[in-house]
Amino acid sequence: MTALSAPRMIRPRWLTLPLMVGVLLVLFWLLATVVAPLMTAHDPLDMVGRRLQPPSWDHLLGTDALGRDVLSRTLHGARHSIPIAVAVVILAVAIGASLGALAGFLGGLADTVIMRLVDVTLSFPPMLLAMAVAASLGPGLWNAAIAMVIVWWPVYARLMRAQVLEVREREHVEAAIASGATRTRVLTRHILPLCWTPVLISATMDLGQVILLAASLSFIGLGATPPTPEWGSMISDGAAQFYSWWVALGPGLAILTIVLGFNFIGDGLHDYFDPRSR
């Protein structure tokens, strides 16, 4: 080892540059979620300047058609997009993983019913199904969230079922059953604890995609309602003001950076758990 290569040794192998960038991007937006009001000079709903002003020192990303500050609205947008995405993933995991675990553990009729429901739900192109549900429930960010949960839970049901089927055959489960543990106890104490890791990893990686889907629904008018500073609907405002390019720039970069962040993290995790692809 020469002295020159020494600094390289400090960084562990799994800590790749993309992973670090991903974590930084996500941390930035998490910070914005918590303290957006402290990071911005303007209220996201206030008309603080003339309408459709290009970027300037007063308004770094310009103003929109109602004279609101685009940068403030972009940063505040994190307070809608991120909690929604987290809530959607948590709910989808809760529903999907429970049903998947039951299907795998009980087998028989329960398995058939649950998995056919999964098959049918996964037979739809996700966006079309989400649109149909969101349209039925009516506009609003939380209705869009329900639509996304309905689209997303089967993914975790399949994953969890596969995990349970695999762990169920292990010897320690057999031992637990032989020593007289109840079925509930076998499932909750001996099987489930070994099934969570892949589900949680996949859920983390999906956060970016859920943010994208939520923004897409809002973009076509099925999610957030005005004047909520949500990224998708802000881009929709930008599309209406096509020649004022800065209106859509902020929210677009926001979605891009946070989804890229989650994808970088996902890629890093993937490389870590599957070193062949390095």
Added chain:
Amino acid sequence: MTRYILRRLIAMPFLVLGIVTLAFLLTTVTKGDPLTAIVSDRQLNNPEVVAAAKAKWGLDRSLPERYVIYVGNLLTGDMGTSFITRRPVAQDVLYRLPATMELVIAAMAVGATIGISLGVLAAYFRNTAIDHAARFFALFGSSIPVFWLGLALLYVFSVQWGILPGPGRLDARATPPPMVTGFMTVDTLMAGNVRLFLDAVWHLILPAFVLGWAVAGTISRLVRANMLEVLSREFILTARAKGAGEFRVVIRHALRNTLVPTLTVIGYSFAYLLTGAVLTETIFSWPGMGSYAVDAARGLDFPAIIGVTIVGGVIFLITNLLTDIAYVVANPRVRLG
């Protein structure tokens, strides 16, 4: 293998029935009132008009009744009448399907070309700047919202530089050819109008690229992983030892051996393309199923929403089935569960 294909085919009608049922149920648990789409605001207070509209559109029947009627009509190819266009939904969808297909196929071609090239380059130049750049390009494509990318590229290439056309399938001043297949590129050629054909291709470039980029990312990642594996095999060493050129080794020997998984991922990318088409069509004023679905969803046009969702689901089901069967046929070692 025959048994596997048979079993999949037998399951199809049940899945389709499931799709129909779910689509129907979802749009009936609505809080939005479809009456607002049929009756004007002023007449909503007029009980006679409301009752007449309800009777006409079957909104006064009970849910099971409506379901049975809907499925019965569906079997005869009737998907009901759109509240907005006042035309049969089946006719609307058929009319708009080719535009979506043309866009999706073009996007698939773009995505596959870029994806395979990048995947091969990334694997061959593993862990070099080329590899990192290719991986970044791929990840970027699956992170960028298509509707924003579409807007940005339209602004730069069409408005600022003027080197690519704006939205639409043809120049707004051009007279479209008679609709035969609904594929603008085919119809213009059948009309014998080469200039119009080039215009149609010209208009396809941006939306196809916007839609294809994200798929390119998925494809390149898979091609890279498979190429890495194949390139380390011994027959590659043999080929090199026998004096085959590098290009020949990579394309003829290695890439050929990754074709099966590559074709599979291209087939599965269809779901993404249909999803992305909804948004891309909105941006590019593309008169396909996606923009129809968006209009229907915005206008609470439930017959149209159910219709589009069912058609989308069935197309998706068929492409996945074909992909699965192709995979099994090309790869007899796969164990069929």
